[in-house]
Amino acid sequence: MAVYVVTYKLSAPEKEYKELEKVMKSFGSYSKRFDSFWIVDTYHSAKDIKEKIFSALSEEDQLFVIETKKHWSSRNTPDGMVKWLKSSRRTF
Known part of the structure; x- marks a missing residue:
């Protein structure tokens, strides 16, 4: 298993992307x-993640998936995210 950061830019932000959230x-x-x-x-690879997400996006949407490691840094990050990252359950 691994921890990935997934970020995207939607070409039509006003469009509902319910399938994207489900994926x-x-x-x-x-x-x-x-x-x-x-x-x-997740146990999925970056490529698998990309392919599954892309099926819920339009052709013009942008997507970036990258594996992250245990060593990270943040500032003014919401507490829930920091707590999640620091959890002993993470599989870095």
Whole structure:
């Protein structure tokens, strides 16, 4: 398993992306405290994540998926995200 940061820019932000949220939640444990920025702890690869998410996006939407490691830093980050990242359940 690994922890990934997933971020995206939607070409039509006013459009409802209910399927996107459903796909994101399907990866397992996640934290979402910012618009279009998720952290997921999953057994899927970055490529698998990209392909599953892209099926819920339009062709013009942008997507970036990157594996993150245990060493990270933040400032003024919502407490829930920091607590989630510091959890002993994370699989960095």
